Amino acid sequence: xxxxxxxxxxxxxxxxxxxxxxxxxxxxxxxxxxxxxxxxxxxxxxxxxxxxxxxxxxxxxxxxxxxxxxxxxxxxxxxxxxxxxxxxxxxxxxxxxxxxxxxxxxxxxxxxxxxxxxxxxxxxxxxxxxxxxxxxxxxxxxxxxxxxxxxxxxxxxxxxxxxxxxxxxxxxxxxxxxxxxxxxxxxxxxxxxxxxxxxxxxxxxxxxxxxxxxxxxxxxxxxxxxxxxxxxxxxxxxxxxxxxxxxxxxxxxxxxxxxxxxxxxxxxxxxxxxxxxxxxxxxxxxxxxxxxxxxxxxxxxxxxxxxxxxxxxxxxxxxxxxxxxxxxxxxxxxxxxxxxxxxxxxxxxxxxxxxxxxxxxxxxxxxxxxxxxxxxxxxxxxxxxxxxxxxxxxxxxxxxxxxxxxxxxxxxxxxxxxxxxxxxxxxxxxxxxxxxxxxxxxxxxxxxxxxxxxxxxxxxxxxxxxxxxxxxxxxxxxxxxxxxxxxxxxxxxxxxxxxxxxxxxxxxxxxxxxxxxxxxxxxxxxxxxxxxxxxxxxxxxxxxxxxxxxxxxxxxxxxxxxxxxxxxxxxxxxxxxxxxxxxxxxxxxxxxxxxxxxxxxxxxxxxxxxxxxxxxxxxxxxxxxxxxxxxxxxxxxxxxxxxxxxxxxxxxxxxxxxxxxxxxxxxxxxxxxxxxxxxxxxxxxxxxxxxxxxxxxxxxxxxxxxxxxxxxxxxxxxxxxxxxxxxxxxxxxxxxxxxxxxxxxxxxxxxxxxxxxxxxxxxxxxxxxxxxxxxxxxxxxxxxxxxxxxxxxxxxxxxxxxxxxxxxxxxxxxxxxxxxxxxxxxxxxxxxxxxxxxxxxxxxxxxxxxxxxxxxxxxxxxxxxxxxxxxxxxxxxxxxxxxxxxxxxxxxxxxxxxxxxxxxxxxxxxxxxxxxxxxxxxxxxxxxxxxxxxxxxxxxxxxx
Numbered sequence: 001x002x003x004x005x006x007x008x009x010x011x012x013x014x015x016x017x018x019x020x021x022x023x024x025x026x027x028x029x030x031x032x033x034x035x036x037x038x039x040x041x042x043x044x045x046x047x048x049x050x051x052x053x054x055x056x057x058x059x060x061x062x063x064x065x066x067x068x069x070x071x072x073x074x075x076x077x078x079x080x081x082x083x084x085x086x087x088x089x090x091x092x093x094x095x096x097x098x099x100x101x102x103x104x105x106x107x108x109x110x111x112x113x114x115x116x117x118x119x120x121x122x123x124x125x126x127x128x129x130x131x132x133x134x135x136x137x138x139x140x141x142x143x144x145x146x147x148x149x150x151x152x153x154x155x156x157x158x159x160x161x162x163x164x165x166x167x168x169x170x171x172x173x174x175x176x177x178x179x180x181x182x183x184x185x186x187x188x189x190x191x192x193x194x195x196x197x198x199x200x201x202x203x204x205x206x207x208x209x210x211x212x213x214x215x216x217x218x219x220x221x222x223x224x225x226x227x228x229x230x231x232x233x234x235x236x237x238x239x240x241x242x243x244x245x246x247x248x249x250x251x252x253x254x255x256x257x258x259x260x261x262x263x264x265x266x267x268x269x270x271x272x273x274x275x276x277x278x279x280x281x282x283x284x285x286x287x288x289x290x291x292x293x294x295x296x297x298x299x300x301x302x303x304x305x306x307x308x309x310x311x312x313x314x315x316x317x318x319x320x321x322x323x324x325x326x327x328x329x330x331x332x333x334x335x336x337x338x339x340x341x342x343x344x345x346x347x348x349x350x351x352x353x354x355x356x357x358x359x360x361x362x363x364x365x366x367x368x369x370x371x372x373x374x375x376x377x378x379x380x381x382x383x384x385x386x387x388x389x390x391x392x393x394x395x396x397x398x399x400x401x402x403x404x405x406x407x408x409x410x411x412x413x414x415x416x417x418x419x420x421x422x423x424x425x426x427x428x429x430x431x432x433x434x435x436x437x438x439x440x441x442x443x444x445x446x447x448x449x450x451x452x453x454x455x456x457x458x459x460x461x462x463x464x465x466x467x468x469x470x471x472x473x474x475x476x477x478x479x480x481x482x483x484x485x486x487x488x489x490x491x492x493x494x495x496x497x498x499x500x501x502x503x504x505x506x507x508x509x510x511x512x513x514x515x516x517x518x519x520x521x522x523x524x525x526x527x528x529x530x531x532x533x534x535x536x537x538x539x540x541x542x543x544x545x546x547x548x549x550x551x552x553x554x555x556x557x558x559x560x561x562x563x564x565x566x567x568x569x570x571x572x573x574x575x576x577x578x579x580x581x582x583x584x585x586x587x588x589x590x591x592x593x594x595x596x597x598x599x600x601x602x603x604x605x606x607x608x609x610x611x612x613x614x615x616x617x618x619x620x621x622x623x624x625x626x627x628x629x630x631x632x633x634x635x636x637x638x639x640x641x642x643x644x645x646x647x648x649x650x651x652x653x654x655x656x657x658x659x660x661x662x663x664x665x666x667x668x669x670x671x672x673x674x675x676x677x678x679x680x681x682x683x684x685x686x687x688x689x690x691x692x693x694x695x696x697x698x699x700x701x702x703x704x705x706x707x708x709x710x711x712x713x714x715x716x717x718x719x720x721x722x723x724x725x726x727x728x729x730x731x732x733x734x735x736x737x738x739x740x741x742x743x744x745x746x747x748x749x750x751x752x753x754x755x756x757x758x759x760x761x762x763x764x765x766x767x768x769x770x771x772x773x774x775x776x777x778x779x780x781x782x783x784x785x786x787x788x789x790x791x792x793x794x795x796x797x798x799x800x801x802x803x804x805x806x807x808x809x810x811x812x813x814x815x816x817x818x819x820x821x822x823x824x825x826x827x828x829x830x831x832x833x834x835x836x837x838x839x840x841x842x843x844x845x846x847x848x849x850x851x852x853x854x855x856x857x858x859x860x861x862x863x864x865x866x867x868x869x870x871x872x873x874x875x876x877x878x879x880x881x882x883x884x885x886x887x888x889x890x891x892x893x894x895x896x897x898x899x900x901x902x903x904x905x906x907x908x909x910x911x912x913x914x915x916x917x918x919x920x921x922x923x924x925x926x927x928x929x930x931x932x933x934x935x936x937x938x939x940x941x942x943x944x
Contacts, residue, residue: 274742403434
């Protein structure tokens with residue numbers, strides 16, 4: 001194998017050979033093999049190397065992916081069902097979707113270094129508030145179907161009705177019904193699909209109602225009477241609404257909706273065979289503390305200036321765990337940001353022009369088809385028309401497909417045609433020709449009236465805030481995007497040492513295929529003949545992931561790690577039920593587990609029992625054995641993160657799995673820490689029955705500021721029949737049902753992970769793991785004299801991350817972990833993971849992608865901060881006058897005419913190691929979290 005084939009791995013892995021030698025010397029070791037021998041218990045090491053194809057070069061990978069894209073047959077998609085082609089403004093494509101300043105940023109837990117994307121998300125919330133006519137919106141969810149499922153769970157919590165029933169209109173999109181039904185079964189909800197009208201809601205008790213607006217056949221229905229009847233019996237009305245339609249028709253909030261969900265895909269994000277797309281959920285202000293997902297709110301900083309932050313965090317599953325109202329961890333931030341910029345780019349006039357143009361084309365097409373002898377529903381409709389062709393629907397769809405147009409066949413007598421932003425007269429002429437209809441559009445293109453009555457036409461203005469009017473030229477738009485991006489710390493600026501999150505290189509060559517039309521422009525429900533390239537790519541990726549985990553089968557459907565957890569637990573439940581053991585509903589979860597674990601278990605209908613950890617942070621094996629034996633008749637599963645959440649390879653893992661299996665349970669492993677295992681160990685060999693895989697961690701899908709992510713699950717053969725079902729019900733029975741709206745979840749980002757594995761190969765993946773373990777141990781060794789390393793494994797070593805303890809400093813000096821995190825901003829760093837898994841600690845993960853120089857820069861910043869803490873310990877400076885308490889320091893603060901601090905401006909702004917020419921200036925001072933929650937503002941104020 002020639003040296004060129006290793007070129008990508010050499011570029012992906014940060015430390016050079018001489019740096020690796022220096023880092024090993026600091027650990028007293030002479031080779032990576034010696035490190036692995038000491039750090040990784042022999043009992044867990046894999047029995048054979050990974051069986052993966054030889055690594056490819058970057059040009060080879062791009063050529064192969066281009067071939068796969070070319071195997072997808074491109075046609076004009078007029079299928080609809082919530083997915084529409086659209087034009088992505090190139091200024092947004094180039095400077096957001098393709099910009100590492102936006103796609104490599106992390107979830108905005110540190111608001112001072114996230115003000116840019118927080119403002120973009122606040123713009124997204126404002127867009128959704130305006131369109132829906134409700135008072136508050138979240139900062140995105142995973143897709144429309146899972147948003148509808150979240151709305152059902154939210155309705156159950158809020159409703160005063162004494163009924164277990166949830167009613168859904170039969171004319172909702174089928175994938176929305178299917179995913180909501182999956183969630184309902186797990187929660188014990190009686191989910192019933194009916195033809196919903198006011199009489200139904202008046203006569204049938206329920207806690208909530210779900211309807212579509214416009215519905216899946218394109219009809220715009222007035223839901224006011226339904227809302228009134230539902231409210232009379234204490235039920236909540238959820239409306240799944242289309243964003244472009246809401247530009248034309250009355251907002252659902254004016255129709256009585258309590259919750260509105262939907263997808264912003266058609267606002268500037270490619271269909272991508274299903275995702276990633278930013279869903280939304282809007283509701284009334286009174287319900288804000290029950291909303292799933294994240295909220296962006298306006299608070300103030302230390303100087304009293306407006307500052308943004310994620311608000312109302314008491315709802316987060318990381319804090320509430322098994323009491324959480326949702327397991328949603330991340331969202332779809334990058335697509336949400338794109339939707340917000342799309343709305344800003346077009347403004348209210350532009351969105352109205354697009355919506356009216358699409359509606360006009362639909363009216364013209366309907367009139368033309370009527371003139372050709374076909375029966376078309378009179379409406380009202382916006383962009384989707386329903387055609388009645390008794391006995392001919394299949395024939396017409398086949399003729400259209402032969403001409404390059406994909407329509408939706410409802411049944412043998414009906415079909416639907418959904419138009420979109422890209423539809424023009426040429427598209428319509430081509431479609432008519434394919435259908436054998438001569439004469440062109442009716443009335444030479446003149447609009448034959450309007451099927452939207454004044455009763456249903458929108459009167460409320462949209463996008464009235466100045467941000468949607470300010471940036472009309474591309475120059476101004478470009479500068480606004482750049483301005484917001486510059487406010488943040490992303491991987492293009494500095495190392496992000498977040499434990500458990502694996503913030504590593506997302507290579508440019510891995511990202512390029514997102515722009516391949518053959519991958520981006522595909523409808524998720526296009527015929528199989530259109531998806532051959534995706535089918536081959538996903539089959540290859542599934543085989544590779546199965547090999548990496550040591551398991552047998554993979555589902556790529558879960559579109560987030562939280563959904564992977566949910567899917568894995570549903571598979572376990574279905575397995576027990578198939579074996580006539582439905583009473584197995586107990587899930588054991590270590591106290592150290594990620595917060596989504598207990599939240600997902602509760603969502604899957606399982607009862608959670610916490611397993612204590614010992615003083616070393618490992619699972620208490622004796623306590624586990626006692627709990628398993630004492631609950632042998634009801635034990636369903638153990639959820640275990642490996643390596644542990646404490647960053648340690650637990651040598652007892654095989655024993656733990658054996659205990660669970662002996663008592664009839666299944667072992668679910670959280671794959672958050674796979675970056676410490678690839679090439680060294682496999683979860684299957686350790687005893688896992690199912691694991692989820694965070695592709696946005698180990699396999700290089702960018703975090704995108706809080707999404708997109710992907711959470712596929714790998715299972716043993718006996719669980720394969722219980723993988724998630726097809727969203728359109730095209731798979732055999734027995735499966736738990738779909739957990740996302742599309743077969744492959746967010747399919748567009750899967751080529752990133754495919755490319756990473758293809759570029760690295762088996763040897764490259766192992767080398768990456770070894771480098772990650774080396775980097776973490778090097779950080780631990782450098783920081784240990786200054787901060788205690790809380791947990792270590794054999795020989796005093798850690799896995800791919802380390803936990804350092806700051807609790808003693810709080811006790812002796814009053815310095816909080818927040819103080820250290822904010823002071824790191826002055827050094828140009830995003831803080832490590834705070835207070836997880838132990839309050840008052842930092843969890844640090846340097847990853848394999850960071851160079852020794854950058855790792856040293858971070859370590860030196862931490863050591864320098866420790867000297868500032870020492871000044872407080874020695875009484876040389878008071879805590880309240882220290883640079884830690886006043887951090888981060890803005891340029892405005894450092895340039896103020898008055899400087900009342902006992903430390904210098906230079907120490908504040910340019911602490912050791914900070915180069916003035918490369919200085920990152922935080923846009924705001926420390927954000928007041930308490931004020932933001934007590935005075936919550938979730939929309940954009942006029943003066944922001």
